[in-house]
Amino acid sequence: MSNIKIEIRQEDVSKIKEICASYNRDPQELINILHACQEHFGYLPAEVQEVISAETGIPVAKIYGVVTFYSFFSMTPKGKHPISICMGTACYVRGAERVLEEFKKELKLQVGQTTPDGKFSLSSLRCVGACGLAPVVLIGDKTYGRVAPDDVKKILKEYE
Amino acid sequence: METIKLIIDNKEIEVEKGTTILKAARQLGIEIPTLCYLDLHDMNIENKPGGCRICVVEVEKRRNLAPACSTKCENGMVVKTHTNRVLNARRTVMEFILSDHPKDCLVCAKSGNCDLQNMATRLGIREIPGQEYAEMSTYKPDTSPSIKRDLNKCIMCRRCETMCNEIQAVGALSAINRGFMAAVAPAFEQNLEYSTCTYCGQCVAVCPTGALTEVDHTPDVLRALADPTKTVVVQTAPAVRAALGEAFGMEPGTLVTGKMVSALRALGFDYVFDTDFSADLTIMEEGTELLGRLKRHLNGDKTARIPILTSCCPGWVNFFEEYFPDLKDVPSTSKSPQQMFGAIAKTYFADKIKVDRKDLVVVSIMPCLAKKYECQREEFSVDGNRDVDFSISTRELASFIKQANIDFKSLEDSDFDDPLGESTGAAVIFGATGGVIEAACRTAYEIFTGKKLEKIDFHELRGLEGVRSAVIDFDGLPVNIGIAHGLANARKLLEEVRAGKSQFHAIEVMACPGGCIGGGGQPFHHGKSGVLKARAAALYREDANKPIRKSHENPFIIKLYEEFLGEPNSEKAHHLLHTSYFDKKKKIIVKQ
Numbered sequence: 001m002s003n004i005k006i007e008i009r010q011e012d013v014s015k016i017k018e019i020c021a022s023y024n025r026d027p028q029e030l031i032n033i034l035h036a037c038q039e040h041f042g043y044l045p046a047e048v049q050e051v052i053s054a055e056t057g058i059p060v061a062k063i064y065g066v067v068t069f070y071s072f073f074s075m076t077p078k079g080k081h082p083i084s085i086c087m088g089t090a091c092y093v094r095g096a097e098r099v100l101e102e103f104k105k106e107l108k109l110q111v112g113q114t115t116p117d118g119k120f121s122l123s124s125l126r127c128v129g130a131c132g133l134a135p136v137v138l139i140g141d142k143t144y145g146r147v148a149p150d151d152v153k154k155i156l157k158e159y160e
Numbered sequence: 161m162e163t164i165k166l167i168i169d170n171k172e173i174e175v176e177k178g179t180t181i182l183k184a185a186r187q188l189g190i191e192i193p194t195l196c197y198l199d200l201h202d203m204n205i206e207n208k209p210g211g212c213r214i215c216v217v218e219v220e221k222r223r224n225l226a227p228a229c230s231t232k233c234e235n236g237m238v239v240k241t242h243t244n245r246v247l248n249a250r251r252t253v254m255e256f257i258l259s260d261h262p263k264d265c266l267v268c269a270k271s272g273n274c275d276l277q278n279m280a281t282r283l284g285i286r287e288i289p290g291q292e293y294a295e296m297s298t299y300k301p302d303t304s305p306s307i308k309r310d311l312n313k314c315i316m317c318r319r320c321e322t323m324c325n326e327i328q329a330v331g332a333l334s335a336i337n338r339g340f341m342a343a344v345a346p347a348f349e350q351n352l353e354y355s356t357c358t359y360c361g362q363c364v365a366v367c368p369t370g371a372l373t374e375v376d377h378t379p380d381v382l383r384a385l386a387d388p389t390k391t392v393v394v395q396t397a398p399a400v401r402a403a404l405g406e407a408f409g410m411e412p413g414t415l416v417t418g419k420m421v422s423a424l425r426a427l428g429f430d431y432v433f434d435t436d437f438s439a440d441l442t443i444m445e446e447g448t449e450l451l452g453r454l455k456r457h458l459n460g461d462k463t464a465r466i467p468i469l470t471s472c473c474p475g476w477v478n479f480f481e482e483y484f485p486d487l488k489d490v491p492s493t494s495k496s497p498q499q500m501f502g503a504i505a506k507t508y509f510a511d512k513i514k515v516d517r518k519d520l521v522v523v524s525i526m527p528c529l530a531k532k533y534e535c536q537r538e539e540f541s542v543d544g545n546r547d548v549d550f551s552i553s554t555r556e557l558a559s560f561i562k563q564a565n566i567d568f569k570s571l572e573d574s575d576f577d578d579p580l581g582e583s584t585g586a587a588v589i590f591g592a593t594g595g596v597i598e599a600a601c602r603t604a605y606e607i608f609t610g611k612k613l614e615k616i617d618f619h620e621l622r623g624l625e626g627v628r629s630a631v632i633d634f635d636g637l638p639v640n641i642g643i644a645h646g647l648a649n650a651r652k653l654l655e656e657v658r659a660g661k662s663q664f665h666a667i668e669v670m671a672c673p674g675g676c677i678g679g680g681g682q683p684f685h686h687g688k689s690g691v692l693k694a695r696a697a698a699l700y701r702e703d704a705n706k707p708i709r710k711s712h713e714n715p716f717i718i719k720l721y722e723e724f725l726g727e728p729n730s731e732k733a734h735h736l737l738h739t740s741y742f743d744k745k746k747k748i749i750v751k752q
Contacts, residue, residue, distance in 0.1 A: 002350070002351065002354070003350065003351075003353075003354040004348055004350060004354070005749070006746065006747070006748045006749060007749040007750075007751055008748060008749070008750060008751065009750070009751045009752070010750050010751070010752055013748075013750055046347075046348050047748070049347070049348075050746070050748055051748060054748065058331075059325065059330075059331025059332070059334065059347075059356070060331075060347040060348075061331055061332060061333060061334035061336075061345075061346050061347040061355065061356075062325070062331065062334045063347070064334065064336060064347040064348055064349075065334035065335050065336045068336045068337045068338070069335075069336070069337065069338050
């Protein structure tokens with residue numbers, strides 16, 4: 001991969017510095033710092049990781065290693081309408097995988113990606129505690145239950 | 161000392177508390193196989209992630225098998241290292257590792273030197289079950305000026321990560337991703353070229369497979385040798401002669417200077433010269449610079465930057481350009497011996513033999529991979545023509561000699577050519593940590609005091625501790641010398657300089673543990689600690705046997721100044737033999 005240019009707004013630098021300072025810029029607090037930054041920015045782009053590296057002295061390669069190790073952390077921004085498909089046991093046995101395939105096909109997306117217009121992003125998660133409604137799909141704060149592959153087109157239409 | 165008694169393979173042994181099963185077994189002469197584990201105790205280097213599980217052993221009353229490298233001995237333990245269960249487990253582990261490993265051993269750069277291949281042989285692996293279903297993880301290969309990465313061959317031993325982070329404090333490589341896609345890579349999976357990599361090559365030196373290898377420049381050299389319009393000159397670094405023999409089965413520490421010269425001549429080089437010559441030249445320039453700065457400092461000149469830092473090591477130069485750009489006026493401006501040689505060869509020598517610099521090809525044989533990058537730096541070329549055209553490693557030379565079916569061991573000794581082949585004992589010790597500063601002291605002392613040194617050997621500057629210091633008495637003036645090898649050690653001394661707390665007048669830094677003898681381009685040590693010690697001893701032996709042991713007494717150096725350069729640090733010397741450094745730190749651009 002070619003050289004990534006690191007450009008970031010002053011206010012974002014200040015926010016990251018503030019978060020790092022609240023953890024005393026302690027390298028041992030990296031996971032907490034990443035959590036706080038992801039909460040603020042929605043994701044952890046290279047720019048954010050570079051500033052965290054400069055603040056804590058942790059090599060940016062190590063930070064990237066942690067970000068790619070834990071599935072919670074993401075380097076791509078979530079869409080305006082983040083779609084999560086539950087792949088917990090109950091949803092899975094009731095066909096969540098086929099629902100996921102349908103979303104992938106409709107949106108031309110892989111799990112972890114966002115549409116080029118920033119509208120939708122796709123992720124999978126494990127059990128939202130609504131097994132009675134399996135298979136379950138979350139879009140933003142809204143929950144859809146007993147979703148069949150055929151419903152996917154209709155659901156997406158709501159967001160046009 | 162608290163001790164522990166246990167039984168390994170029916171033999172009783174008493175060991176110090178805290179000893180691992182692996183080390184206890186070694187004391188009994190039992191070699192438990194290891195793969196990810198690496199122990200270079202002379203250098204304080206240890207990698208034991210307990211990840212590969214090849215070293216598993218059976219411990220009585222323990223349910224599962226125990227990794228010997230990271231399991232501590234306990235009183236009354238009964239350990240069995242080669243039961244049926246153990247051998248089956250090792251074989252299964254190996255089969256799993258191999259199932260996701262390319263099978264191109266025949267053409268792999270590491271073939272014959274590969275720890276994974278050797279382990280497969282040792283464990284008697286004859287087939288890899290489930291091949292037809294096995295998915296392979298795929299990564300794009302990456303080639304930098306010095307190092308090639310082929311992550312498909314990475315087995316996640318994480319030795320490179322230990323070297324890059326703990327020993328070198330460079331932080332270019334880290335474990336990334338998880339499960340099947342786990343590998344070791346720079347941040348954001350960018351190419352090594354855009355990372356903080358210094359090209360020290362210590363990752364390559366410890367990689368058990370072909371995942372990390374050097375960029376092979378032998379084909380370029382071969383092409384130059386075959387071109388009748390080119391005059392091809394070769395220079396050999398000090399540390400090469402103490403290690404090249406290992407590639408031909410000779411004992412570590414065997415000096416092969418004379419055979420190496422014969423081999424290079426047989427390969428067709430027109431002139432076989434010595435980087436030791438330009439190491440002597442480096443001492444003249446760097447020593448003069450040191451004395452100049454020291455005198456100004458002693459006279460109260462606040463602009464005289466003290467300590468002066470050596471600048472022969474390109475990995476080290478890359479390191480401070482990346483991490484300490486604010487201190488870039490502290491190191492000596494003297495070019496490295498490799499580049500000084502190139503500059504003199506393409507001016508003074510080219511004129512002497514009446515060859516245009518474009519028709520003169522300078523090849524260097526180096527124990528180092530950073531030298532490949534160094535000779536490609538823009539500031540070291542004239543109108544696009546490099547001072548040093550190609551740099552190949554000790555390993556590449558060994559391979560080249562084998563390809564040319566030269567029977568290295570039976571070669572007669574021969575001598576370097578004149579005038580760039582004559583050198584002193586001071587130059588040869590450049591290859592070991594502490595050697596450059598010892599060579600500088602020999603010359604600086606005599607020039608500063610105007611007296612002859614009574615004792616040429618500065619034993620206080622030798623050794624393998626990571627950071628060393630000594631006070632050298634310059635006839636009443638105490639000169640404080642610092643030495644660091646391994647970049648993590650250098651970083652400590654640099655932090656002191658940055659904080660204005662350094663007590664030293666001069667500091668020698670070598671990026672690689674042990675100095676150039678432990679360079680990233682040397683024959684693989686395969687984790688054997690004694691190899692580096694033997695190489696260092698060989699260089700000090702060569703020094704002791706040299707008739708001239710001080711750089712300023714080299715008759716060809718004296719002649720070079722008389723005929724060409726004038727005096728050390730003259731304008732011409734500055735133009736040809738000195739350089740400046742750059743701020744290479746990656747910039748975070750702040751938008752408003």
